[in-house]
Amino acid sequence: MFLAALARPRYEPPRKQHWDGKYAAKRRSKNRAKGDIFTRNIDTVDRTVYKNYLLTKVFPAIKEK
Numbered sequence: 001m002f003l004a005a006l007a008r009p010r011y012e013p014p015r016k017q018h019w020d021g022k023y024a025a026k027r028r029s030k031n032r033a034k035g036d037i038f039t040r041n042i043d044t045v046d047r048t049v050y051k052n053y054l055l056t057k058v059f060p061a062i063k064e065k
Contacts, residue, residue, distance in 0.1 A: 010019045028034035 011017075012019055032038060
């Protein structure tokens, strides 16, 4: 299962351009190299897990914008 939340493009006044979607925090650590893709496995995604994720992460992020 994949959950995605999209928003409109954001304008950055200091750079005088739209945000390009890149983050500058792509550093390497002792655990993984720079640019490695990192995923976490969740045992089961059922109704309660999905609802909890929406209520605690997605909806508050939308409201604060």
